[in-house]
Amino acid sequence: xxxxxxxxxxxxxxxxxxxxxxxxxxxxxxxxxxxxxxxxxxxxxxxxxxxxxxxxxxxxxxxxxxxxxxxxxxxxxxxxxxxxxxxxxxxxxxxxxxxxxxxxxxxxxxxxxxxxxxxxxxxxxxxxxxxxxxxxxxxxxxxxxxxxxxxxxxxxxxxxxxxxxxxxxxxxxxxxxxxxxxxxxxxxxxxxxxxxxxxxxxxxxxxxxxxxxxxxxxxxxxxxxxxxxxxxxxxxxxxxxxxxxxxxxxxxxxxxxxxxxxxxxxxxxxxxxxxxxxxxxxxxxxxxxxxxxxxxxxxxxxxxxxxxxxxxxxxxxxxxxxxxxxxxxxxxxxxxxxxxxxxxxxxxxxxxxxxxxxxxxxxxxxxxxxxxxxxxxxxxxxxxxxxxxxxxxxxxxxxxxxxxxxxxxxxxxxxxxxxxxxxxxxxxxxxxxxxxxxxxxxxxxxxxxxxxxxxxxxxxxxxxxxxxxxxxxxxxxxxxxxxxxxxxxxxxxxxxxxxxxxxxxxxxxxxxxxxxxxxxxxxxxxxxxxxxxxxxxxxxxxxxxx
Amino acid sequence: xxxxxxxxxxxxxxxxxxxxxxxxxxxxxxxxxxxxxxxxxxxxxxxxxxxxxxxxxxxxxxxxxxxxxxxxxxxxxxxxxxxxxxxxxxxxxxxxxxxxxxxxxxxxxxxxxxxxxxxxxxxxxxxxxxxxxxxxxxxxxxxxxxxxxxxxxxxxxxxxxxxxxxxxxxxxxxxx
Numbered sequence: 001x002x003x004x005x006x007x008x009x010x011x012x013x014x015x016x017x018x019x020x021x022x023x024x025x026x027x028x029x030x031x032x033x034x035x036x037x038x039x040x041x042x043x044x045x046x047x048x049x050x051x052x053x054x055x056x057x058x059x060x061x062x063x064x065x066x067x068x069x070x071x072x073x074x075x076x077x078x079x080x081x082x083x084x085x086x087x088x089x090x091x092x093x094x095x096x097x098x099x100x101x102x103x104x105x106x107x108x109x110x111x112x113x114x115x116x117x118x119x120x121x122x123x124x125x126x127x128x129x130x131x132x133x134x135x136x137x138x139x140x141x142x143x144x145x146x147x148x149x150x151x152x153x154x155x156x157x158x159x160x161x162x163x164x165x166x167x168x169x170x171x172x173x174x175x176x177x178x179x180x181x182x183x184x185x186x187x188x189x190x191x192x193x194x195x196x197x198x199x200x201x202x203x204x205x206x207x208x209x210x211x212x213x214x215x216x217x218x219x220x221x222x223x224x225x226x227x228x229x230x231x232x233x234x235x236x237x238x239x240x241x242x243x244x245x246x247x248x249x250x251x252x253x254x255x256x257x258x259x260x261x262x263x264x265x266x267x268x269x270x271x272x273x274x275x276x277x278x279x280x281x282x283x284x285x286x287x288x289x290x291x292x293x294x295x296x297x298x299x300x301x302x303x304x305x306x307x308x309x310x311x312x313x314x315x316x317x318x319x320x321x322x323x324x325x326x327x328x329x330x331x332x333x334x335x336x337x338x339x340x341x342x343x344x345x346x347x348x349x350x351x352x353x354x355x356x357x358x359x360x361x362x363x364x365x366x367x368x369x370x371x372x373x374x375x376x377x378x379x380x381x382x383x384x385x386x387x388x389x390x391x392x393x394x395x396x397x398x399x400x401x402x403x404x405x406x407x408x409x410x411x412x413x414x415x416x417x418x419x420x421x422x423x424x425x426x427x428x429x430x431x432x433x434x435x436x437x438x439x440x441x442x443x444x445x446x447x448x449x450x451x452x453x454x455x456x457x458x459x460x461x462x463x464x465x466x467x468x469x470x471x472x473x474x475x476x477x478x479x480x481x482x483x484x485x486x487x488x489x490x491x492x493x494x495x496x497x498x499x500x501x502x503x504x505x506x507x508x509x510x511x512x513x514x515x516x517x518x519x520x521x522x523x524x525x526x527x528x529x530x531x532x533x534x535x536x537x538x539x540x541x542x543x544x545x546x
Numbered sequence: 547x548x549x550x551x552x553x554x555x556x557x558x559x560x561x562x563x564x565x566x567x568x569x570x571x572x573x574x575x576x577x578x579x580x581x582x583x584x585x586x587x588x589x590x591x592x593x594x595x596x597x598x599x600x601x602x603x604x605x606x607x608x609x610x611x612x613x614x615x616x617x618x619x620x621x622x623x624x625x626x627x628x629x630x631x632x633x634x635x636x637x638x639x640x641x642x643x644x645x646x647x648x649x650x651x652x653x654x655x656x657x658x659x660x661x662x663x664x665x666x667x668x669x670x671x672x673x674x675x676x677x678x679x680x681x682x683x684x685x686x687x688x689x690x691x692x693x694x695x696x697x698x699x700x701x702x703x704x705x706x707x708x709x710x711x712x713x714x715x716x717x718x719x720x721x722x
Binding site for chain 1: 597598600601602603604605612613614617618619620621650651652705
C-alpha cells in the first residue's frame, strides 16, 4: 500500500476515535462520571495511540498516552473528574488540530511538548488544578471549518449489506443469461430484423453493465491478504522463542487482494501450516549450523494472483519431510502395506489424511491431533487446492490455490445420466472426445491412455450411483491436482459458464460428491461437483492397484 | 379473508363478540396422502405446482431433490416415502407445500392439497395409535371433524429427525 493511502486510512480511523473521545466527554459532562464509558474510551484511545506510533507520529502517541493516564486516574478518583473535564475537552481539540495538520502535510513535524506538559501538570498537581487547566485552555480554538471540510474517502459498511448486494448481482447475472436465451428464441420466431437488432444491442449493453457491476461489487469485497499475513509475525516469534529456534518470517505480495469471505477462512489453514513449519520444519540453530545452513531459518509467506486464482505459498528452508517416516507411519496406521512402493507424490498426499503426524512427541503447538487433514478440508471447502512439495534438508513448500471469489466461479457444464453438473474450472485441465474403445480395463479398473500416461477413468453417472451406461462417443474431462490426473467421463459438454454458488441445505445430510448448487438462466438447478471426492475415490483405487 | 361489515353503530366493539371464541381456532392446510393430513398454516410459506425437480445423488431416498423457488434452492421431501406410505407417481394434482420451520425452508411433496380449514382446539385429540398407519412420532394429534379425521403432522420433528438418521453416503472429509 502507498504511504499516502496509509495516511488516509490512519486519518479516517483517527477521526473516528476522536469522535468517540468527543462523544464520550459530552456524555460524561451531561450524565456525570461513568466507569464503563471511560473504560470503552480508554480502549479506543489505546488503539489510536498504537496507530499513531505505528505511523511515526511519536509526539501524538505520547500525548494520547498522557490522556490515557489522566483518564485512568480519574476513573479511580471520581471526585476529580469535573475538574479535569475542561482539560480533556481541550486535549480533544489539540488532537483535532494535529490531525488537520497531518492531513495537510503528512510529513509535518508535530510539536506537542507544551500541551503534553500541561496535561502532565493536571495529573501531578491536584492542588493547582484550576490554574493548569486555565493554562491549557489558552490553546487556540481549532479550525472547525477545516475539520468539517475534511471529507472521508472511505466509509465503513456492514459486510452483510455487501453480501446482499452480491446476491442480487448473482441473480442479475442469472436473469441476464435467461434473457440471452430468450433472445435466441426470438430471433428464430420473429421476422422484424430491426427489432431483433435493437434487442441484441440492448442486451449487449445490459451484459456489459452487469459485468461491470459484478466486477465492482467483487472489488469492494476484496481485502489485501496482508490482513491475514500480519497476524503471524508475533506468533512465529513466540513459537520460535519457546523452542529455542531462530526464525524470520518474510512476506511477498501481501497486497494481493482476495474476497473477504476467503480472507476470513484462510487464517486457520495458514496457522496450521506455519505451525508445522516452525515445529517440524525449521531446525534449532546448532543443528542448522552443523548442516552448513544459515543460523536463522526462514519461512516465506507469499501471495500472487494468477488469472482468477490466488496462489498462497508457505515455504520454509528447514529439514524437509522425511519420506521414510511417512511410509512407516502409513504402514503403522494400516493405510499402506509393507511392500507398497509409493512414489514421492503419493506419500506426500498421505500427510493430508486424518490424524497423520510423523513427529513422535506431540509438541505444545502442533500434534494435538488436528493437522493437515483439517487444512485440506478447509481449503477444498473454499473450492481451492492445497499441495505440498518437499526436498529433504532443503525445505518444504505448501501451495494453496484459491478462487478470487467464493460466490461466482467459472465452471464446465457436463451432462451425465440426463442431468447437467457443473465442474469447477479450478480443477479442470482440459477436456477431450473419447470413444468406447479408448477405455481399457486394468485390474477391474477403467483407465485411459492419455499423453503417455495411464489415467484412471471415473464415469460421472456411476460415481453418482446411476448406471454407468454411456453413448459410444463421449467426453473426458481431465482434472488435475499437482501431478495427478483423473479422467471424468461424461455424456456431453455444455460449455463453460460463470455460476453463482448456492449452498445445498443440509437438512437431509450432506450429499457425497456434491459441493453445492447453482441456478441456471432457464431456472433449472445444476449441482456442483465436489472435486475432492474424485481424489478420494481415485486414490483408493490406486492403493488397491499396487 | 371475508370482508367485515361494521355494525350501524360503527363501533367494532359491537361485533367483537362474534369473533371472540373463534380466535383460538387453529388454521390448517390439509392435503391427501391416502389419508388426510394437516399442518398449521403459519408454517406454510406457499403451495406450488411441481416444476422441474433436480435429483440429488447420494441423498436419502425420501429426498425428492431440489427445486428453484425464485432463485432459492430448496430441498423437497417426498412425504409419502418419509412417512413410510406406499409410493405413488406424482400427477397434475400433486403439489409442493413450501414450509418454513426454524428459519429453514423445505418443500413437501404431497398428492393434492385439499383445503384450508379452521379447527377448534377441543376437536384435537391425541393420536390413537391403532387407527393410524403412520409412525406416531411425527404426529401431534388428530382433528376429529364431523365427517372425517385429519392427522396433524409435527413438521419440526419430521425435519429434525432427518439429521440423525442420515449415515449413508459417507461423511465428508472423513478418511477411511
